[in-house]
Amino acid sequence: MGAGQAKTRKQPQGVAKPSDGVSIDLDTVPVRVENVKINGLSRTKDDYVSQSVQELFKATTFNELVFKASVVQGKLEKLGCFRDVGIIIDVSDSSPDGYEVIYNVRESGRFVGGINTMIGANEGSLVLGCRLPNILGRGERINLEHTIGSDSNKSSLLTAVKPLGGSWNADISGTLFHHKNPAYWSSYTVFSTGALLDFAFESAQKVRHNMQWEGAWRQLEASSRQTSFAVREQSGHSFKSSLRHIMTVDHRDHPIFPSSGVLLKLVQEYAGLGGDVAFVKHDSELQANIPLPHNLVLQGALRFGVLRPLDARDSTHNISDLFFLGGPQTVRGFEMRSLGARSGSDALGGKAYWASAVHLYMPLPFGFGRGSFGEYFRTHAFVNAGNINDSSFNTEDFAQSFQTMMKDFRASYGIGVAIRLGQLARIEINYCWPYRFSKGDRLVRGVQLGLGIDFL
Structure with missing residues (x-):
């Protein structure tokens, strides 16, 4: 049957x-x-x-x-x-x-291979992969993937996974990787080669933890002759050894178009277990969805992150470790990762940021496509705000850092259409009006296209 x-x-x-x-x-x-x-x-x-x-x-x-x-x-x-x-x-x-x-x-067969597509941060990728499923009879598997992105991203991964099962639904995995990640917004490319160990488990229903160790040899290169000196001087090799904890609490009723429920995600990273990179990094996200009459949904979202170097020397981190803000997936109405300090045409990122969004989601007007293809579409009106700088948020200057982050923040509003792609990704076509910005910000007044998985 x-x-x-x-x-x-x-x-x-x-x-x-x-x-x-x-x-x-x-x-x-x-x-x-x-x-x-x-x-x-x-x-x-x-x-x-x-x-x-x-x-x-x-x-x-x-x-x-x-x-x-x-x-x-x-x-x-x-x-x-x-x-x-x-x-x-x-x-x-x-x-x-x-x-x-x-x-x-x-x-499943002993060998499975295929060619797939994947969606990332406003880019598409072609994935060539093969896997050996259920090798020893208890869910063990080995995956080999090579990914080619539309923005010249490339990565190769070899992953071995061992499910541990039990009431915690745990598994352990090890990955060898090589990444090439161009950052066109800052005119550099970073090559990373290393290993990742991950222990994943559930401490409660819909509460997932990932305990990770990552060791990576990184090479940062200027990607053009026009790369600014502020970026070019960070070129070279570095080795990062870090511990990372990721906790995800997801009580939403749908990952793309939720109508109710809350998402909380917390990421803490400590880098400094050997190597020449040393910092503590925190990143967090909170999303709440409230159902309203007539199939309307009010969504509020907030993100906050801060990086604190463990040494006063700037050489303990580089630009690839910092936060970036702006674009169709964070603060709409601005170019991709363009907010904050700049050197020439290059975005320099920041050690701290916040971003927020309020959306009112609606089905297609007049019940068009309801119960069929219309379930893949949502119209929305939104307001975005956020800021990024080098505030430290240390105990002694927390109040000053907060005031600095709230000063000269950027904001925009707009309307648009969101299109669901399966259960993981979506496309947004928005018309944006930036109404609060700083000198030098790169604005997108009018139509802005967004493609990806993780939208604010």
Whole structure:
């Protein structure tokens, strides 16, 4: 049977058939799950999949059984071992209210390769990849990817992942990488080669943690003859060894067009475990969505970040470690990452920033496309504000840093259309009016196009 279907061979005792014209309240039909079978296992170990089906035995009504069977189906699909997972719910012959649940699975091949596209920060990429799934039978996998971006970005990754499972849904991974990241807004290119270790787990429902160590040898180069001296003097090699903690709390009902729920993301990084790069960096994001009548959604979002060098010398970090602000994904109505201090035509970034947004999202006018293609579109009106500079936010000068950050902030407003691309990315076509800006800011008055995953 196809995935998500449920089949019964006979009606539970005491419940009339639908052809009799009697409605059935599935919440009153008693259920006791006596057996769960998974057909089609070859390489996959029984103990690895059994932990995903335990909650089926807690079902007490037929409605609850159907819901839990669907949840378990999703868990089995996320294990990364199967190409297809089908469900059969059958009545047991041993007792009147006994049931058994059968999952028919097809395991993934030993080698999977392909060519895909990926969307980043206002750019598209072509991804050439291959992976070895379920190598040892418990979800272990090795991925090899090479990515070519439309802005001359390139990266190569070799990743090994070992799921640990358990109530924390944990896994551990190791990655070897080589990145080429041009920064056209500052006229430099940085090459990074190194390794990343990641331990991921859930401390509570929808609360995800990533504990990471990264070691990277970096080479920063001026990308043109017009690169300013302020950027050019930071060229050269550096080695960064850092610990990073990422906590994501996501209670939204949809990742792209949420109508309710809250997102909180906190990132802390400590660089200085060897090497010549030493700083502490904090970055945070808060988003709240409030449903309103007539399918309207009011969304508010705030981001804040600060970098503090661990040494008074500027050589303990370079421009690639700093924050940048501006563009269709942060403060709309300004060019990409163009806000803050400049040297000639190059943006210099900053050690601290804040950015905020208020949106009013609406479906397409007059119910156009409702229930079909219209679900991929939202119109919105927005107000953006933010600022970036080198405020330190140390304890002794916190108040002064706050006042500096609130002085001469940039702001814009506008209207536009957002288009959902699958469940991860979106396109925005906005008409922007910057109304608060500083001398030297690069404005985008009128139409601005945004493409990416992470929008403020």
